[in-house]
Amino acid sequence: MGEEVALTAFFTALTIVILAxxxxxxxxxxxxxxxxxxxxxxxxxxxxxTILNHLFAVIVGSYITLFIPLQYxxxxxxxxxxxxxxxxxxxxxxxxxxxxxxxxPFWTVTIAxxxAxxxxxxxxATVALAARFANEMIPVWLGxxxxxxxANAIGILIGVVLGKKIPERxxxxxxxxxxxxxxVYGLYEYxxxxxxxxxxxxxxxxxxxLSIFFIAPKRDDKLP
Numbered sequence: 345m346g347e348e349v350a351l352t353a354f355f356t357a358l359t360i361v362i363l364a365x366x367x368x369x370x371x372x373x374x375x376x377x378x379x380x381x382x383x384x385x386x387x388x389x390x391x392x393x394t395i396l397n398h399l400f401a402v403i404v405g406s407y408i409t410l411f412i413p414l415q416y417x418x419x420x421x422x423x424x425x426x427x428x429x430x431x432x433x434x435x436x437x438x439x440x441x442x443x444x445x446x447x448x449p450f451w452t453v454t455i456a457x458x459x460a461x462x463x464x465x466x467x468x469a470t471v472a473l474a475a476r477f478a479n480e481m482i483p484v485w486l487g488x489x490x491x492x493x494x495a496n497a498i499g500i501l502i503g504v505v506l507g508k509k510i511p512e513r514x515x516x517x518x519x520x521x522x523x524x525x526x527x528v529y530g531l532y533e534y535x536x537x538x539x540x541x542x543x544x545x546x547x548x549x550x551x552x553x554l555s556i557f558f559i560a561p562k563r564d565d566k567l568p
Contacts, residue, residue: 353480357473357487358494360526363519364428364466365495373460374453374496381449383500387493389453394492397461398470402485405474415534421472422530426552428465429523432516434559466492524552 365371377386408417461467470488477484531548532540 349477350480350483353473353477354483354487356477357470357484358491360425360469360473360523361466361488361491362495363522364432364469365492366498366519367432367516368464368466368495370457370460370464370466370492371496371499373457375499377449377453377456378500381453385449386453386500387497389450390457390496391489391493392450392454393457393461394489397458397467398485398488398492401467401470402474402481402488405471405476405484406478406481408471408475417475418534419531421476422527422534424468424472424527425523425530426527428469429520429527430555430559431465432520432523433556528552 374386374390377389466488470484473488474481474484528548
């Protein structure tokens with residue numbers, strides 16, 4: 345049973361972080377570095393930054409349940425997945441200050457990636473996953489780290505080796521809808537039954553659709 349839970353935590357973390365990282369600022373950062381530095385250097389820098397950053401995130405997520413009841417944490421985590429989905433639809437832009445730090449290639453990538461990941465949705469997703477699987481800190485850490493490496497490897501392959509991109513709009517909408525579905529399912533599972541009335545459910549659906557309508561980039565917006 346313990347191994348089954350650990351595997352579930354690992355593969356859930358792996359999937360969620362891959363989806364969260366698609367089109368994310370840190371993936372764009374990795375693509376930008378890969379145009380100037382050897383791809384192996386970029387991958388090692390991303391790996392080092394991710395290990396440290398996500399270790400911090402899983403520790404925070406694992407111990408937060410000591411201060412807040414688990415059900416409330418699970419509800420907040422489910423709500424955060426909906427927010428991550430909306431965030432994914434809106435997209436990130438790579439800012440100029442993220443492009444260079446004036447150091448050796450490895451440390452340039454590591455430091456810039458670590459800073460860019462602080463407060464990013466993949467880090468926040470890691471905190472939420474660690475709270476959800478409170479007793480499986482190591483599988484969550486390994487899963488989120490592996491997810492980051494896979495997503496950034498895909499980004500580097502697309503941006504450098506192939507020299508072209510798949511439609512970003514399609515990737516973002518797919519990832520966003522999966523996030524929102526995870527969040528809606530989590531709220532349905534953990535919210536008190538007395539709250540799950542028809543008006544509440546319909547109102548929640550309406551809020552999500554309105555949020556998508558107002559957040560989604562319009563045709564005139566510049567997609568990252």
